[in-house]
Amino acid sequence: MIELYSWPTGNGRRASIMLEESGLPYAVHAMDLSTKVQKQPWYLELAPHGRIPVIIDYDGGDRIVLFESGAILIYLAEKAGRLLPVAPAARAETLKWLFFATSNLSPLAMQVHRLTRLQASGRQNKSLNGSREELIILYRIMDRTLANRDFLAGDYSIADIAAYPWVYRHKLQEIQITPYPNLLAWMTRIGARPAVQRGMNTPPRSDGM
Ligand SMILES: N[C@@H](CCC(=O)N[C@@H](CS)C(=O)NCC(=O)O)C(=O)O
Structure with a gap:
């Protein structure tokens, strides 16, 4: 299962669209940016710049934390084998x-x-x-x-x-x-x-x- 921390903004939607396209199972944690939840210490442990989106993938015993929407897109595309060609x-x-x-x-x-x-x-x-x-x-x-x-x-x-x-x-x-x-x-x-x-x-x- 992948955990998604996000809010429906331009960058957040990149991650949620890709998760939907990939068919990978995920759970969403809504991060209402107006409350500044993204600057709380527990979240800064995940994303030091205090921004969404973040995903955590519990993959085969590993805990893989990713911030930066571009890195998330590449990671999910490679994991799902979709939307990033190999050739x-x-x-x-x-x-x-x-x-x-x-x-x-x-x-x-x-x-x-x-x-x-x-x-x-x-x-x-x-x-x-x-x-x-x-x-x-x-x-x-x-x-x-x-x-x-x-x-x-x-x-x-x-x-x-x-x-x-x-x-x-x-x-x-x-x-x-x-x-x-x-x-x-x-x-x-x-x-x-x-x-x-x-x-x-x-x-x-x-x-x-
Ligand atoms: N380069 C980052 C930018 C992330 C970013 O700026 N996210 C915005 C929402 S679109 C955010 O979290 N803003 C809240 C804040 O800066 O406090 C990415 O692509 O993930």
Whole structure:
């Protein structure tokens, strides 16, 4: 059994979608971030930066603790033998787009969310527009890539699972994605998967964001 500590945010949903896709049995521990439970000493033992998601896998007597959503995706894909190809060329393509999502897309999207919230609370900040423009450039890159393939790395993979929950929240970033038809079609394709729908709502979230 795998224990998942998470909350339905962009990074948390990567882990829950992958668990749903993998079919591996797991139990969820809801970490309501507004309560700061993620900064309590027991949790810092698991994740020293006090952030979700975390998984603990009790595998054959070992207790394997993982933080960092990208590492969790690779670990679960290898354990389940799904969504990370073994053949070198396809694996390289998948890892490239996975790291595009974890190193570029999510840090920037998180920054845009934070600055958008600050601006809404009346605090002006000069870097918001620049950060949003950079994020739009990433959306354009994805849109261009998806003109020739259905999924970021060709076949559906952990790269899509890493990117989807962040693009899903484009309204929070105050970015329209209608100008990016291939990205929109990709969103629809992924959002139609039952495992994605379950993972997006684990733990449950009522506001649809
Ligand atoms: N690089 C980490 C980032 C994790 C992260 O920033 N998680 C956010 C939610 S999306 C969080 O736990 N925020 C709460 C906090 O910083 O106190 C990953 O990919 O797992």
